[in-house]
Amino acid sequence: MLSFQAVSSALPERVGRLYVAYSGGVDSHVLLHLCARQPDWQAKLCGVYVDHRLQAESTAWGTHCRRQCEALGVEFLLLTVDASAAPGESPEAAARRARYAALADLLDRDDVVLAAQHREDQLETVLLQLFRGAGVAGLAAMPRISPLGRGSLVRPLLKVGKAEVLVYARQQGLVWIEDPSNATNDFDRNFLRNQVLPLLKQRWPGLDKTVARSAELCGEAAECLDEWAEAQLAAVSGLDRGELAIDQLPVAASRRRLLIRQWLARNGLRPPSRAITEAILAQVVDARGDANPQLCYQGALIRRYRKRLVCVPAYPAVRTHGEVVWPDNAQQIELGGGCRLSKEVSVDGIAQALWDRASVTVRFRRGGEKLKLPGRGGRHSLKKLYQAAGTPPWEREWRPLIYLDGSLAAVAGLWVAEWVSGSKNEPCYRVSWQFRQSV
Structure with missing residues (x-):
């Protein structure tokens, strides 16, 4: 019989708050019930219902979940999310993205979200990934534990069959919600569950166990590949770990593709398709030496500069032909699109005395x-200074310029003019330029 041991054995060593992703269905109800029966867990346990507002019954389901939590003596939390799909995104993917984003926001360090996916869910996920042409990382499907926000997402029932879940629910007299949309075959997962898997299980009754084992083996293989790729990236990264030295990439195409995928992940981007990986290699990495190629992917620009592959944000529309006034006493200003300028007290930079009595404005090149x-003798054009510093061409037009009383005083994050540079032991301001945009 299903026991609490299945849950406790999956948890990390340190656990803070425990949030059960509670939809009201039988799987999540069983998981919540198992946890609620542990006296030591009552104080840190919370059932969380995420209302996607995709179905008319969602409010009533939230009420049901609240009452069940009250009956179990468990804290309850209801979160409402916007599950609108982005262009090209499936409704299921949009709902999943919104749900996990909301759950992630709850977590502090060592907090855990418990999700109730079981062995049949893993089987469905592996098959769906296979049908989409996934590699070993995709075929590893759902990991038992993974990072989420500042905490962790744990799926303690991944090795438990659906039959065991139902037996437990009936023996304990649990009352759960049956989502009527599960009976429709409009969604791929429902079609697989309702039409395909029953036939497959007639022929191979233990299919969920064998496929789950394959997923586990793929997970181990993917972990080994990640370790190899990280070691290789360390060898081919430039001074900036976000860059790759093109002339040091391996010759073998398979290894190049693996490194590109790992490099994009390091830059915070989702795994690319095979077509995207091949396009990066053909259009950017292997482009002519005198070309200035770029490829847009997930809001980032993949570019080449001085034999380096770089990944930068697609700079938003923050430039203006006018100027932006830096208000008196303001520590930072926002230029829009996630672009921010900040000043901090420093031992070098623009002399505070000059800054504080001047009209400070920001312009672009x-x-x-x-x-x-x-x-240094003489005055130098910004063009030559940028070239000597190796500043990429696309950054030169977007890096803000600081003016004091209409005269160029500094290039944010790079240079300060001699006429405003503070002398030794004189209080100064240092200006930094940041993009807070995630890609």
Whole structure:
């Protein structure tokens, strides 16, 4: 019989708050019931119902979940999310994304979300990934434990069959919700569950166990590949770990593809399709030496510069032909699109005395700007300074320029003009330029 041991054995060593993703269905109800029966867990346990507002019954289901939690003596929390699908995104994927984003926001360090996916769910996921042409990472399907926000997502029932879940629910007299949409075959997972798997199980009754084992083996293989790829990335990364040295990439196409996928993941992007990986290699990595290729992927630009492959945000529309006033006493200003300028007290930079009595404005490059740097003879054009510093061309037009009383004083994050540079032991401001946009 299903026991609490299945749950406790899956948890990490340190556990703070425990949130059960509770839909009101039989799987999540069984998981919540198992946890609620542990006296030591009562104080840190919370059932969380996420209302996607996709069905008319969702409010009533939330009420049901609240009452069940009250009956079990468990804290209850209802979260409402916007599950609207992005272009090209399936309704299931949109709901899943919104749900996990809401759950992630709840977590502090060591907190855990418990999800009730079981062995048949894993079987469905593996087959769906297979039909989509996934590699070993995709065929590993759902991991038993994975990071979520500042905590963890744990699926303690992944090795438990659906039959065991139902036996437990009936023996305990549990009351659960039956989602009528599960009976329709409009969604791929429902079609697989209702039409395909019953036939497969007639021929191979233990299919859920064998496929779950395959998923576990794929997970181990994917972990080994990730470790290899991380070691290789360390060898081919530039001074900036977000770059790749193109001339140091391996010759073998399979290894190149693996490194590109790992590199994109390191830059916070979702795993690319085979077609995207091949396009990056053909259009950017292997482009002519005099070309300036770029490829847009998930809001990022994959570009090549000086034999380096770089991944940068697709800079938003923050430029203006006018100027932005830096308000008196403001520590930072927002230029829109996630672009922020900040000033902090420093031992070098723009002299505080000059800044505090000047009209400070921000502009973007128009062409022809010159700057005299401390300790260097003559004035230098920004074009030559950028070239000497190896500043990528696409960044030069977007890096903000700081003006004091209409005269160029600094290039944010790079240079300060001699005429405003603070002397030794003189309080100064250092200006930094940041993009807070995630890609």
